[in-house]
Amino acid sequence: MSATHTFSNLIPDAILDAVESTGLWSDSRIYPLNSYENRVYQVGIEESSPVIAKFYRPGRWSEAQIREEHETLLTLQEQGTPVVAPLAFEGKTLFLHNGIYFALSPKLTGQHPEADNLDQLYQLGELIGQLHQAMSTPFTHRVSVSPLLQIEQAAASILNAEYLPQRLKPDYQKQIARLHEMCVAQLHNYWPTQLRPVHGDSHRSNLMLHNDQFHLLDFDDCQNGVAVQDLWLHLTQTENPRQQLSEIIEGYESYLPFDIRELGLIDVFKSARIVNYAAWLQQRWHDPAFVKAFPWFASEEYWINHLNELKSCEREWGNMSR
Structure with a gap:
């Protein structure tokens, strides 16, 4: 079935x-x-x-x-x-x-964090630091993150299916190859020898402010990974991303030291997330709930925007680690 x-x-x-x-x-x-x-x-x-x-x-x-x-x-x-x-x-x-x-x-009631609220970003950093301090033993059965493999498999899935317009495939292949090369170089510069348990998908919708305290929801994607995976998703496209990052790390270090070398992995995880999201929609397209919720997925405009997102990753590479 x-x-x-x-x-x-x-x-x-x-x-x-x-x-x-x-x-x-x-x-x-x-x-x-x-x-x-x-x-x-x-x-x-x-x-x-x-x-x-x-x-x-x-x-x-x-x-x-x-x-x-x-x-x-x-x-x-x-x-x-x-x-x-x-x-x-x-x-x-x-x-x-x-x-x-x-x-x-x-049932938990409350509000999700505000994207640009620096005080809340500090609190989120504290929460994730507290979480990582408590989850000290790696998972036995959950998956271990492998962003390079994720990009390879997701891109192959997209290129082998019929949703990506044929005329965009050559440009898409070149862009994926370029990002793959950049990811390989970055991972060669730094990848931890020991992965640690993380939430794995700690975006704003998976956090709730309840009784003046943030709570983490939905551990469906918990895995062995790196600390920055649970931090970078709270950086938004504003005029002060470095200040956002500073608040998050300062809050995090209330509980645990943060290895600054992990900042170089943000671009890798960002690239993997963008490619994986498109491949995920494609994989689930047989599910009627997806067709109803994401009707734009099968349009050429979606794939043009997706390709432009990948090009933006290349243009903005290294902004967070400088």
Whole structure:
């Protein structure tokens, strides 16, 4: 059964049956939340607060990888790190219903960080420093980051499919080759001998200001990586990116020293993220939710803009590490 077909079976009754299989009693109110890789719903509970039900995309992570994510979150929660951990029922946090793994977590309300708020950037740096200090032991089952391999595989996938317009392919191949060469050189200059556990996707939408404290959400992409992976996503295209970076690092170093050599990896991770995003949309294009949410993906304009993004990576290379 394909992932798309499996998700298509997540009708309201199936969602309620899954939630109630844990022993909770739903009030039948279901609200889909903004998630495409997995399926996430807010589900009302009788005489209690709503819960968040997350249904994992089949075939993406193994049971061992999901359990390691949950164990990490429970440990972080016990240590006082502000994260949202899964709810346990009779000692279990991961459940299987109709062939789909799912988990429940408490609903957290609040606001996402402001992109250019320097005080908040300092607080985010503190939070990520606290997280990295608490996650000191590398993952056993989760993936380890390999940005060069990611670029190679994503670009090959794009070039071998029919979505990238034929007339753009020669220019795309040249641009990917150029960025690949620059990434190889940068990784030769510095790549840590030991990777460390990181959140892996700590963009603003995965952070929530709740009761005057930032919380990290959605550890779906937690992995072995490098510290800067969890920091650079908070740098925005403003007039003072260096000041933003300074605030983040200063907050981070309230908990851990930051190896300044990692700044040279920002361009590598940025390039990989841009190529991977296009390849991800292409890979999931059979999923009706993607066609509805990203209708512009199949247009020539999208691919022109994507190519221009890659060219911008080359033009701006090294700005953050100088």
